[in-house]
Structure formats: structure tokens, C-alpha cells
Amino acid sequence: MSFLSRLRRFPFWGWFWLILGALYFILPLYATFAFSLSWDPADPFKAYERSFGDSRFWNSFLLSNILALATILASIILVVPTAYWIRLRLPQARRLVEFLTLMPFVVPAIILVFGMIRIYSTPFTIPFTDIVFMQPLTQFKAGTNILIVAGYMVLSMPYMYRSVDTGMRTVDIRTLTEAAQSLGASWFTIITRIILPNIRSALLSGALLTFAIVVGEVVLASFLGVNAFGPYLFLLGQHRAYEPAALSFVSFLLTWIAMGLIQLVTGGQGQAAGAH
């Protein structure tokens, strides 16, 4: 093959766009890392030592992880039986439920939290009386925790539901259910011992996406007044230069780990979430 014809087959523009894309991906990350190391030439990891030495970081980070875990558990408890029941007995509800799970794309976090505050900042009264049977959820800690976990469940619903539903499509839940029923299993046993283990990779990928959404989330947390990692990082950025860069780089690595694990468990198709 002559040099010229080889040159003509060389996908020049393909490489051009790919390299440009790679630069767009990598430069901000490289710059963030380099910037975070440039605080003190004598001690390049000073920004990391300071960040990790701050107890407020650990407190907020721990809280975010607990919230993520609570969101994942509650989502699984809500979504798995629903998706299962729709596949097994109630296919006529599929369109409605799918529509609802897509609604978070139409109602962004800022609108969701606006509506939640509007609804749950007034006390609950028994209808047609003035008797208060519950204080506003936004007024006490357990209440805001319920609200924020519910809000995170809403935000992650499209991904969680789709993951679980796709997972159930690949296993024959009808046959599994009938086999289990003929052996005398209860509904609880069927879901926890038969269905859940069979869709574990789908669950894991849904859970990791939820984790990626929740851990850095800032809108719900700051408007509901929850001292999670997102608001902490935001406040840190208001009066610090190097620590925010260090923690931003760390949260990028966390996103990478979550997405890498998803690739590993699902073996391919990347997914897009969004806490923009």
C-alpha cells in the first residue's frame, strides 16, 4: 500500500475530534489537580491534609453517605415491588408509572424543593379543624431528613426504575414466581429471596447512580438546610482557594469509581444522570 493511499484511509478528522474531546475531558481535571498541589511547594499535599483534617468535612461527607444509603434502600423498597407487580399483574399501569418516573426530568431539583418547602412548611391539621397533629416537616431535623431523602428518591427515580425494570426484563419473573408459589413461598420471600438476587447487577447500577447523584447534591440540601457535603463544599469555595480544588478532584474520583463500577456490573452501556 502506498503512503498516499494509507494517508487517505487515515481518519484524520476522527482523531482530531477525539483528541479535542479528550482535552476537554482531561484538562480541567488535570488543572484542578495541579492547582490543588500548588498551595505550598514544600508540601504539595497541604490542601488535601487540610481538607481531610477538618472535622466538618468528615461530618458533612458522612451525612451525605448516610443520606445516599437511606435513599438507595428506600428506593429499592419502593421501586422493586412496584416494578415487579406491574410486570406480573398490572401491565396496564406501566405507561402511567413510567410517565411518573420520567417527571423528575421536567421538574428540576430547584422547582421540586420550591414546591416541597411550599407544602411542608405549614403544619398538618386535621381537615376542617384547627387541630394540629404534626408540626411542619421543615421545622425539625427528622422532618427535613425525611423530605431530603424523599426528594433524592424523586431525583434518582428515572435511573432506579429503569435499571430495575430492565433487570426484570432479562429474568423470567413469571416462571420464577409460579415456581416459588408452588413451593409455598410468601410474597415477601419471593421478592427478597428470588427477585432481588436475580436483579442484583441492575440494583447495583441503580444504587451507584443514585450515590453519584446524592453525594455531591447541593440544591435540595442547601434549601432544606441540611449540612451535607454539597453545601459544605460550596461554602468552602466562598472563602478558600486550594481546599475546594482538592475536594472537587476527590469528588470527581468518586464519580469515576461509581461509574467504573457500573460499567463493570452492567458490562457496557453508560448512563447519564444529572444533578446540574
Added chain:
Amino acid sequence: MAQASTSNGFKPVTSWKVWLGVVPFFLFAILFLLLPSFRLLTASFSAPDGSFTFNNIIQLFTEPLIVNSYKLSIQISAVTALGGGIFGFLLAYSVTVGGLPKPLRSVLITFSGVASNFAGVPLAFAFVATLGRQGFITAVLKNTFNLNVYDAGFNLYSFAGLSLVYMYFQFPLMVLIMAPALDGLKKEWREAAENLGANTTQYWLKIAMPVLLPSILGAMILLFGNAFGAYATAYALTGGRIGLVTIQIGAQIRGDVLYNPGLGYAMAVGMVLIMGISLGGYSWLQAKTERWLK
């Protein structure tokens, strides 16, 4: 089998009892999704004294502050949807039918999955560390090329800067949507076109593009909505100094900056409407494409 046993009467399940299984889900959706959204809708039609009014909706189109914030949000969403859409399409093209080595495809898809999820505060701070006044690239350009981008008119905290930041999650989303669509282009179409004497340009203009166009447009509309609903990235980058719709709504939640609560709710409703139209457009166009790209 299950249907058969039901109709035989072995397990008499009346239809309303079947619906009990999805009650928790609907209850959850009503409490934390529908009720909050619906409340904003009703509140947008109420005057400060609680009476019914259309004033808030009318003011959406007359109050300059609000009109400008919608304009700005629409502009930035359109610019980043178009830019991210074109760039993302070219990237997806390069790794699917563009003749690049196969392994690069999964690398790009993984990277895109990460980048489209890397947003909000960390993304804003990453760009501050990169292109801010003290940023790493800013310093490199100044020291090695003697080019001060800020003197040259660039500002990260402006429209152009924010667009650049938004692009970071926009074009990867385009890659994720377009790569499967480009895979759907059948080899036979290209071969058939070449057999009939078509050149590459003709193939793209007359065959590939018409098939792909609904998909490209749909994806760009989705990108538009993606940018339109963004709040945290813009807020973290500019501290609320850029007047997007989401930023105005955030300010309204913190304290009644519009001096009329109903107007804030009306802004929120207008936003949900635009997001709804864009998602509807996306799914309509996506359904159109699926006929060809299966």
C-alpha cells in the same frame, strides 16, 4: 398460566385488589412529586391576598427582570445544546463509523458517563481552578505564551464562561445518546448507495442524515432541557450574579426578591412548561427515529 388460573377462579383477584400493589408508589409520587408541583401551579394563580388572578402569568411576559432571565436561560441552553450537540455528534461519529480503533469507543462512552454526571459545585470549582483568574491554564497561557485571556476579554464568570462549563456535561450526554443511533446505520445502505454510484457526500446528505436527523434534533432538545434546569453549576460559579431563571427562582425561595410570592411560583410553572415541552419533543422525535434505527 397466571391469567388462566385467575379466570378459572383458583385465585379470585378482583381488579381493584390488583391495584393495591402499586398504592405505595402512587402515594409516594403524589406526596413528593405531584402535590408539590400542583401547589406551585395553584399558587401561581393567586394574588398576595389569596384571591384568584392571572396577573402573575401576565407579568411573566411583561416584567423586564423576568423576561430577561428567561431570555438568558434560553440563550445559554440553546448555545450549549447546539455546540454540545454538534461536538458530541462528531465525537460519537468518530468512534462509531468514523474508522477509529474499536477500543476507543468504550473508553469514550465510559468517560462520557462520568463527565455527564460530573456537574454542580465540583464542576464549577474545577473550571475556576482551570480558567479562573488564578487558574492553572490561565497561568500557563500567561507565562508561556504571554497571553492574558482576561485582558483579551475572556471572563469565566460571564455568559461565555458559563457556556464553556455547561459544555462539559452537555457534549458527553450527546455522545451517550448518539452512539447507539449511529450504530443503527446499516452497512447495506452505504453499500447500496455506493453501488448506485453515490459518493460519500451524497450518501450522508440523502441517506444517513435524513435517518439521523430526528435523533439529532431530539437529543439537542434534551440537551436544551438539561441546561435549562441547571442551577448548582451556575450558582457555584457566579455566586448568583448571572440572572438565569433557576437563579432567580433560588433567590425567590431564599427571600421574596420579586416582592410578590405568586410571581416566583409563576416563574417556576413557566420553567416546568418549557422543560415539559422539551422532553415531549425529545420523546416524539425519538419514537420517529426508532422506526429506522432498530
